[in-house]
Amino acid sequence: MTIPAQPTESGDARSGPAAPAGAAGATTATASPAPPAGHALVSGQDASLAEADAASSPVGRLAATVDRLRQEVRAAQAEADGRALVELAKGILVERLGCGPAEAAQQLTALAEQAGTTPLEFAVEVINQAAKDRVSEVTEAFLAAVRGVDDPAEQSTAVRLRTAESGALAAAHDTQAVADSLLQHALGPLGAVAVAIWAVGSDGSLTLAGSAGFSPGEAERWRYVPPDVATVARNALAEGSTQWIGSLERTGLPTVGRQLHPEGGRVAVPAATAGRVHGILEIAWPSPLAPQPPQVMRQVEALAELCAHTLQSYAYVRGTDQQPVVLPDASELMDLTDGLHDPALVLVPHVDGAGKLLDFRIQHVNDRFLDPAGRPRAVINGALLLEAYPMAAGGGDLFQRIERVHATGEPFRARRMSLTALVGEVPLAAVADLSISRHGTCVLLIWRIEDEAARLASLLQNAQRLGRIGGFEEDLLTGETTWNGQLFALYGRPLSSPPVRLEELAEHTHPDDAVVVGRLLRTLLHRRRPASAAFRLQRPDGVTRHMRIVAEPVLDTDGRLVAVRGAYQDISSQHWTEVALAATRDQLAQTEQHASERSRLALQLQHAIMPPTRAPLEAPGLQVAVRYRPAEEEHLVGGDWYDAVVLPSGLVMLCVGDVAGHGIEAATSMVVLRNALRGLAVTGAGPGQLLSWLNIVAHHLTGSITATAVCGLYDPSRHTLRWARAGHLPPVLVRDAHAAPLPLLAGMLLGAVPDTEYEEAEVQLAADDTLLMYTDGLIERRDRSVEESLTQLLVQARTVPPTLDQQLDRLLTYSRSDTDDDTCIVGIRLR
Numbered sequence: 001m002t003i004p005a006q007p008t009e010s011g012d013a014r015s016g017p018a019a020p021a022g023a024a025g026a027t028t029a030t031a032s033p034a035p036p037a038g039h040a041l042v043s044g045q046d047a048s049l050a051e052a053d054a055a056s057s058p059v060g061r062l063a064a065t066v067d068r069l070r071q072e073v074r075a076a077q078a079e080a081d082g083r084a085l086v087e088l089a090k091g092i093l094v095e096r097l098g099c100g101p102a103e104a105a106q107q108l109t110a111l112a113e114q115a116g117t118t119p120l121e122f123a124v125e126v127i128n129q130a131a132k133d134r135v136s137e138v139t140e141a142f143l144a145a146v147r148g149v150d151d152p153a154e155q156s157t158a159v160r161l162r163t164a165e166s167g168a169l170a171a172a173h174d175t176q177a178v179a180d181s182l183l184q185h186a187l188g189p190l191g192a193v194a195v196a197i198w199a200v201g202s203d204g205s206l207t208l209a210g211s212a213g214f215s216p217g218e219a220e221r222w223r224y225v226p227p228d229v230a231t232v233a234r235n236a237l238a239e240g241s242t243q244w245i246g247s248l249e250r251t252g253l254p255t256v257g258r259q260l261h262p263e264g265g266r267v268a269v270p271a272a273t274a275g276r277v278h279g280i281l282e283i284a285w286p287s288p289l290a291p292q293p294p295q296v297m298r299q300v301e302a303l304a305e306l307c308a309h310t311l312q313s314y315a316y317v318r319g320t321d322q323q324p325v326v327l328p329d330a331s332e333l334m335d336l337t338d339g340l341h342d343p344a345l346v347l348v349p350h351v352d353g354a355g356k357l358l359d360f361r362i363q364h365v366n367d368r369f370l371d372p373a374g375r376p377r378a379v380i381n382g383a384l385l386l387e388a389y390p391m392a393a394g395g396g397d398l399f400q401r402i403e404r405v406h407a408t409g410e411p412f413r414a415r416r417m418s419l420t421a422l423v424g425e426v427p428l429a430a431v432a433d434l435s436i437s438r439h440g441t442c443v444l445l446i447w448r449i450e451d452e453a454a455r456l457a458s459l460l461q462n463a464q465r466l467g468r469i470g471g472f473e474e475d476l477l478t479g480e481t482t483w484n485g486q487l488f489a490l491y492g493r494p495l496s497s498p499p500v501r502l503e504e505l506a507e508h509t510h511p512d513d514a515v516v517v518g519r520l521l522r523t524l525l526h527r528r529r530p531a532s533a534a535f536r537l538q539r540p541d542g543v544t545r546h547m548r549i550v551a552e553p554v555l556d557t558d559g560r561l562v563a564v565r566g567a568y569q570d571i572s573s574q575h576w577t578e579v580a581l582a583a584t585r586d587q588l589a590q591t592e593q594h595a596s597e598r599s600r601l602a603l604q605l606q607h608a609i610m611p612p613t614r615a616p617l618e619a620p621g622l623q624v625a626v627r628y629r630p631a632e633e634e635h636l637v638g639g640d641w642y643d644a645v646v647l648p649s650g651l652v653m654l655c656v657g658d659v660a661g662h663g664i665e666a667a668t669s670m671v672v673l674r675n676a677l678r679g680l681a682v683t684g685a686g687p688g689q690l691l692s693w694l695n696i697v698a699h700h701l702t703g704s705i706t707a708t709a710v711c712g713l714y715d716p717s718r719h720t721l722r723w724a725r726a727g728h729l730p731p732v733l734v735r736d737a738h739a740a741p742l743p744l745l746a747g748m749l750l751g752a753v754p755d756t757e758y759e760e761a762e763v764q765l766a767a768d769d770t771l772l773m774y775t776d777g778l779i780e781r782r783d784r785s786v787e788e789s790l791t792q793l794l795v796q797a798r799t800v801p802p803t804l805d806q807q808l809d810r811l812l813t814y815s816r817s818d819t820d821d822d823t824c825i826v827g828i829r830l831r
Contacts, residue, residue, distance in 0.1 A: 175199075175210030175307075175311070176210040176211070176212075177210075178197065178210055178310050179195050179196070179197050182195055182212070182281075182303055182306070183212040184212075186299070187283055187303070190296065191285055191286075192283045192284060193213050193261070193264075193284055193285065193286050194211070194257055194283075195211065195212050195281070195282070195284070196208060196210075196211045196214065196222075196233075196257075196281075196282040197209045197210040197211065197271075197279060197280075197281060197307050197310075197311070198280040198281075198282065199311050200237060200277055200278060200279050200280070200408065200409050201409060202411070202438055202439070203227050203409070203411065204227035204408060204409060204410035205224065205226055205227050206224070206225040206233055206234065206280065207224055207225075208223050208224070208256065209279065211256070213284065214256055218257055218260070219256065222255075222256040227410070231253055231254055232245065232248075232251075232253050232255040232268045232282060233268050233280040233282050235253065236268035236270055236280050237270065237277060237280055237408055238408075240404075240408075241270070242267065242268070242269045242270070242301065243266075243267070243269075244267055244289070244291075244292070244297075245266040245267070245268075245289070246265055246289050246290070246291075247263050247264070247288045247289070248262060248263065248265075249262055255282065257284055261285070261286050261287075263287065263288055264284055264285045264286050264288065265284075265287070265288055266283065266284055266285070267282070267289070267300055268282045268283075269281045269282075269283075269303075269304035270407075271305065271308035272304075272407065273305065273309065273355060274351040274355050274356075274357055275349055275351065275356070275357025275403065275406060275407055276349065276406050278307075278311035279307060279311045281300075281303060281304040281307045283300065333346050333364075333439050333440070333442050333444060334346055334364040336444075337364060337366040337444065338366050338367060340366060340446065341368060342368060342446050342447065342448045343365075343366065343368050343370060343447055343448075343449070344368070344445065344446045345362055345364070345365050345445045346362070346363045346364040346365075346445075347360040347363065347385060347402065347442060347444075348360065348441065348442050349361075349441065349443075350384060357406075359384045360402060360406075360443065361382065361383070361384055361385070362380055362381060362382060362383050362385060363381075363382075365377050365381050385399065385402070398434075401436055402436055402443055402445065405443060406438055406443050411435070411436060412435070412437075413434070413435055413436075414434045415433050416431050416432075416433065417433070418431060431449070432447040432448055433448040434446070434447050435447070465486060468486075468490065468569060468570035469486065469567050469568070469569045470483065470486040470488070470489070470490045470568045470569075471483075471484050471487065471565075471566070471568075472487055472566060472568070473563060474501060474502055474563060474565070475562070475563050476561060476563055476564065479501075481499040481500075481501050482499070483499040487499075487568055490545070490547070490568055490570050491537070491539060492540055492541050493539075493540060502524070502551075502564060505521070506518065508537060509535050509538065510536035510537075510538060510544065512536075513536050516535050517535055519531075519533070520532075520533040520551075524551055524552075524553055524564055525553075525561065525564075528553045528555065528561055530550075530551065530552040530553070531550075531551060532548065534547070534548045535547055535549070546571050547568055547569065547570060547571065547572075548569045548571050549568050549569075550567055550569075551565065551566025552565060552566060617644050617646070619714075619716060620716045621716050621719070621830060622652060622714065622831070623804050623828065623829045624644045624804075624827070624828050625804045625805050625808055625826075625827050626642050626808075626824070627808045627809070627824070628640070628642065628822070628823070628825075629777070629812055629822065629823040629824075639657075639658060639659025639660070639661065639662075639666030639667060639669055639670040639707065640656075640658050640670070640777060640821070640823065640824045641656070641657050641658075641659075641673065641674045642655065642773075642825075642826050643656075643674055643677065644826055645678065647682065647684075647713075648682060649684055650717075651713045651714065651715055652713070652714040652716070652828075653677075653678075653681045653712070653713055654711075654712045654713075654721075654773060654826050654828060655677060655711040655712065655773070655826070656709065656710055656773045656775055656824050656825075656826050657670070657674070657707055657708060657709035657728070657750075657775075658707060658708050658709075658728070658775045658776065658822075658824075659673065659705060659706075659707040660705065660706045665705075669705045670707075672697070672701070672702050673697065673698060673702070673750070676694060676697045677690060677711070680693050680694065686722060686724075687711040687712055687713055687723055687724040688724040688758040688759065688760040691709065691711055691726045691747065691750070691758040692755075692756065692758055694709065694750055695726065695750045695751065695752075695753075695755075696755070699750075699751045699754050700754070702751070705751050706750065706751040706752060707749065708725075708727040708728040708750065709725070709727075709728055709750060710723065710725045710726075710729075710730070710773050711723065711724055712724075712731070712773070714765075714828065719764065719765050719830065720762050720763065720764055721762065721763050721765060721771065722761070723742070723745075723760070723761060723762075723763070724758045724759060724760045724761075725744075725745050725747045725758070726748065726749055726758060727748060727749030727750070727752075728749075728775075729741075729774070729776060729779075729786075731771055732771070732772040732774075732793065732794065733763065733769065733770075733771055733772075734770040734771075734797050734800060739793075739794040739798045740794065742761070742763060745759040747759060765830050766830065767830050767831070768829070769830050770807065770827060770828070770829045771827070772811075772825065772826075772827050773825070774811075774824065774825045774826070775822065775823055775824045775825075777817055777821035777822050777823035777824070778793065778811065778817060778823045779793050779816075780817050781816060781817060781818050781819070782818055783818075789817075792816060796810070796814050797811065804827050804828075807827065808825050808827050812825070
């Protein structure tokens, strides 16, 4: 809307709220009385008769009078609320049009009639166009969102905000009145039922400066919230942003009025100006709060900014009267810093035209201040912080710390914080103890740079503490002995007790170490040479500590002994560590010897049962050869085994097996299974039944071991081999330069379950056929699967040397296994 430079003719005015007093030409429209409560609306002659009867009755006349008085009160309230806004708009028109007050009032009325609005709504439009502030932005966004909507409640947003602002400005020093004005004019139409204005103290505490909608008792209980207490308002202060809470019940956060509306919604908005948070505006709804449109959010933030203007000049302290206290100004703070012994800077916020915080100006530096770059105080005083110290915005977060203290009022303390300054374009780091606090609108920055002497003293003290070292010096001329504090702690004596002189050292030493202490004193005092000794110190508390003393004599220019200085060190932990290490070494040596003996015994047992080489087994029409290769490492002696024997029935039993694990247990288990299978084979049972019985032996009689095995019975008369497997790799048949594994039979490994059955199969062998049985040590590799390794074995097995022994030796030679495991091979060849 653009205000014309000259008055214009007014058109027909629509009826609206009563115009405020003082607006020339304004008219007041009075609505007809509404029907009393409880009366039903009827039509025609019945309605007329009903109204006449109601009006003629005493109760009807009383209800009409009450309704008329209620409307008059509302009109008077609207006139009082809008009078200040209309007068402000008239003043703007006087300045814009260059006319008098009376002409400005006439022009306001004419323009309102021409625009089809009330003088109050038109006055708010004039104020918004002239102000261009946060309220103007909010109302423009609201009107853009509801343009075309006929609901007066939606169209009166600007009037409500300006009315609330007028009430806040009229009661700028009374936050209770400000809270009442915000709830009545701006927040009540949004559905809110209560509002609280919190003032932020310099220590981060919260004080309820004003409230509306809460009972007096509830407001008194929440008068003061200490620092670091988690509440709805505290979250908004810590986050530095608006907190929209749909339901208090979900958060569990305490706050004022929570018992009245436990499931209601809450909004907490930081009330800030120029980057500083002066307080928190908290708004309560009686029911859960649905997500709000951006226009409502901006309206709430505008109201928080009104509260910030009320709170920015005052702070509320704990007390019975809750009276505001004026904060100290910059001049008082500068006088305070001049009396400090540490470097200090007084900083004031530097904002742009819109009130946004850009930087801090160094208002004052005290006499103790020393610039790291060597610049005089006059150059630093009055400069912007980031211009004088650009590294403050770097990794040390100094500027962010100052900005947060200025915003929230919570002081910041840090020990040994790294500060960086540019000296000749070179970053120079220093370590300092830092203190940042807010005083009124100013920020006080104090730092204490750690000098070299203090730093070295701190390093020495920490080194003595960590090394459990205490120093001493004894003046032999005066007899005075000086100890540092760590030495008193090592001796277990209070600081008020006298130090122990060297001549008295034997009285505090274990009797067995008296000779060592005497030799130390003779070397120091008589031979005048440095000496050291280790002894046991008996402390007054009854504790014995192992100590080491290192001392040297101090001679004057004439070579006379004048003093002795040195240090004690508590070496108790080192002593007991050495004792423990010696015991561990003895135990390890004993364990190593025991393990070596076990490995040697297992190897001897294995070699006794299955020697690496064995003469070929001769059977009718059959040649049998076996090979066994033990593990390369003695501690890896395993449980691989084989057997080839001619049974009394004339059948030839062929088998290989592998017991899980290594060592003496695997070797002894292998012997048990091998001998058990030999004894079971004389029963004449088939290979499947033999493996079933062997599974019972493995599960019940050998400590629940597990093993794999392949067992076959060869019939020389029929040239057939019946075989079964228990979780083992199948045999390989080589025929006519072709090698392939026998079909895989079902069979679980030995010892896994108490009772199981094993599938059998029969293979017909022909002349010059070769059958290979082996353990996984022949093919197993860490870098490839069993299938790939088996394929490689089949390639090697296709080459058939003249003799069976040569073929088995060739397979062992070209084996690519890398697991260092035992290997067994049993080969048969028909002649």
